[in-house]
Amino acid sequence: MEHRQGWKPLEIGPADAGGTADADGLVSHLDSLTGLEQLLAKEKALVFRGFQVSEGALDAVMDRLLPNRLAYVHGNSPRTKVGKNIYTSTEYPAEYVISMHNEMSYAHQWPTRLLFYCAVAPATGGATPVVDGRLWLDSLDDDVREAFAGGVRYTQNLHGGRGLGKSWQDTFETDSKDKVEEFLTGARASWQWLRGDAVRVTQDRASTLRHPLTGEEVWFNQADQWHPAGLGDETAAELAKVLPADELPQSVSYADGSPIPAAHVHQIRDRGLAAAVDVDWRQGDLLLIDNVLVGHGRRAYSGARRVLSPCPTDRAPGLMLR
Structure with a gap:
């Protein structure tokens, strides 16, 4: 792991835990551990390395770190469900970098913590970069922070089965419009059903957030990922030819x-990645992060990388323009 800005995740191995180098050793350590929430808030991210956890032994570990997983409802990234509310990490071409973000920071509720598990390590690259959200916020120019002080507005156009991007059925994991409307009402979002069985969803959210335990203010939005400029000039230009x-x-x-000016988007994206610490993967590793204090992404890679991420239940309620 590369160390920048004086912070890096806390790495815990069998020697640190005083146990065996297997899943049972990790489970025993977690059972004896008190104050996991406080430890995570202090360290921001924990890497469990050297326990050689197999995919078959993952459930027992997840039950300690992330019990009672939920479905990935209203998630905007392409992921495949591979078990009981366990998903692949974002499915995006291996040659591209995924920029820093906090999971579902655009939504009315977000996970307070995230867990990643490496089932297959990449041949090269493929690290999960993590960034201290306070450092990310501090790295931005004053004019950028001031411009975002009033919050951001996210807009989704979700097709009804045929079109670009995700369908509303996949996004909300239902075929019922009534259930979609019930969810969006609870999310305090606006929506409009369009021709072709599509729906447009609009949400106004804050750009920063204070952590409930530490009080730290962090950068907490996905403006650079939702903006065409975040895709790169060439991709954005091609996309503009296809759709208004x-x-x-x-x-x-x-x-x-x-x-939002493209220059602001580029600064947010580039400085988040520049301030990040890379967590390199070995088979059986786990990474637990505080989803408010830490943003995450993905480096480009080669080989058959397989990183899984269960969706947690410990979701914090968001407020409109906090």
């Missing part, structure tokens, strides 16, 4: 509806 801005699968503006 108001028909993109997802887009973002300031909360008052005014456009």
Whole structure:
């Protein structure tokens, strides 16, 4: 793990835990551990390395670190469900980097913690970079922070089965429009059903958040991932040829509806990645992060990388423009 800005995740191995180098040793350590929530808030991220946890032994470990997993409802990234509320990490071409983000920071509720498990390590690359959200916020120019002070507006165009991006059925894991509307009402989101069985969802959210235990203010939004400029100039230009801005699968503006300059998007993306610490994977490793204090992403890689991420139940309620 590369160490930048004076912070890196806490690594815990069998010697640190005083146990055996297997899943039973890790489970025994976790059973004896008190104050996991406080430890995670202090360290921000924990890497469990050297326990050689197999995929078949994963359930017992997850029950300690992330019990009672939920479905990935309203998740916007392409992922495949491979078990009981266990998903692959974002399925994105191996040659591309996934920029830093906090999971579901665009939503009305988000996971307070995330768990990643390496079932198959990549041949090269493929690290999961993690960034201290406070450092990310501090790294941004004053004018960028001021521009985002009023919050952001996320817009999703979800097709009904045929189209670009995810369908609303996949996004909400239901075929019932009534259930979608019930969910969106609870999320305090606006929506409009469109031609072709599509739906447009709009949400206004804050750009920063204070951690409930530490009080730290952190960068907490996905403006750079929802903005076409975050895809790169060439990709954004090609996308603009296919669809007008108001028909993109997802887009973002300031909360008052005014456009976000591409330069702001590039700065957010680039400085988040520059401040990140890389967690390199070995088969059987686990990474637990505080999803408010820490953003995560993915480096480009080669080989058959397989990293799984269960969806947790410990979701914190969000507020409109906190």
